[in-house]
Amino acid sequence: MRISELIERLGRTVFETPFGATAQVIGESPEVAEIRIAVLDEVKKKIQRAGGQALFPYNVVRVVIRAAGDEAAVFELDFFRQFFDEEVRKGLAKEACRFPGDLRVEIRTADGAMDGDGWLRVETVAEEPAPLPEESPRARRSARLIVAAGSANKSEIPLQKLRTNIGRLIEVYKAEGLSRRNDLAFAEDNPINRTVSREHAHILHDKKTGEYRLFNDRWYQRGDKGENNCGLWIIRDGMGQEVHRDARGTRLLPGDEIHLGKAVLKFQVK
Numbered sequence: 001m002r003i004s005e006l007i008e009r010l011g012r013t014v015f016e017t018p019f020g021a022t023a024q025v026i027g028e029s030p031e032v033a034e035i036r037i038a039v040l041d042e043v044k045k046k047i048q049r050a051g052g053q054a055l056f057p058y059n060v061v062r063v064v065i066r067a068a069g070d071e072a073a074v075f076e077l078d079f080f081r082q083f084f085d086e087e088v089r090k091g092l093a094k095e096a097c098r099f100p101g102d103l104r105v106e107i108r109t110a111d112g113a114m115d116g117d118g119w120l121r122v123e124t125v126a127e128e129p130a131p132l133p134e135e136s137p138r139a140r141r142s143a144r145l146i147v148a149a150g151s152a153n154k155s156e157i158p159l160q161k162l163r164t165n166i167g168r169l170i171e172v173y174k175a176e177g178l179s180r181r182n183d184l185a186f187a188e189d190n191p192i193n194r195t196v197s198r199e200h201a202h203i204l205h206d207k208k209t210g211e212y213r214l215f216n217d218r219w220y221q222r223g224d225k226g227e228n229n230c231g232l233w234i235i236r237d238g239m240g241q242e243v244h245r246d247a248r249g250t251r252l253l254p255g256d257e258i259h260l261g262k263a264v265l266k267f268q269v270k
Helices: 003-016 022-028 030-045 069-075 078-094
Strands: 048-050 053-055 060-066 104-110 120-125 143-149 156-158 163-167 171-174 177-181 201-205 212-216 232-236 239-242 257-260 263-269
Touching (some): 030 060, 030 078, 030 120, 060 078, 078 104, 163 177, 212 232
Parallel strands (some): 060 104
Antiparallel strands (some): 060 120, 143 156, 171 177, 201 212, 232 257, 257 263
16 A cells, blocks of 8 residues: 555545545545554454453554654544544454453554554553542531530530540540540549540541541440440430441531530531
8 A cells, every 4th residue: 555645535535525424435445444454453363262252451552654744644633543443343342342441542653664664553552540530638627526514624625636535534544554635524523424434435537538437435335224334325316326336436417416424515517
């Protein structure tokens, strides 16, 4: 095939063919048919068999044509790529072959000598999908706890830390020494505060989701309904929801009431 004749024919097609008829004229071109056959033959060679099925594991078919200058500009027109993209998909479908959904055809030109002094080269490539852009952390909304029942070291506390501890004492000691510090402590001795455990609960803030989650830190036996069982539950929309000790915690919503025994906190978000 004389490449110059193909260039001239395609050039006339671009400027003289009525809108919408370009692909039909290209498809009828004997020169383009020669490229089409070469491309489909190379694609068929790369079909693999697995479990009785035909598979084409590549998502890029790259057609490299020897051309330069004005000639190369013709092959870079989008309609040329679209034509071969459709032909490759149709050819694979005819072979009952599965192929990647992101399969695409690229048309490139080379102005230097090619292997074997040829004018056409077909490459198949399996490209890794581009990594998804990392989501930026959601803007942190201002949240706080307000003491509604009980006597704590603070009447309210902003949730500015990743973890906020809640309990009976400010500092909790065990045999090994200091166990933890509570940001909100019900240390005063009164009937309500006595129902709060030393290490009762904590709240974690998730930077990615923007959620605040409540965790039960107490050791207890489920079903213990005694007077001083130091329970932990949420009142939401007038309904009670017990918060058990687990690794996932319970998501807090604006307006939730947090009950630590008989002490009550209100969770607010601005």
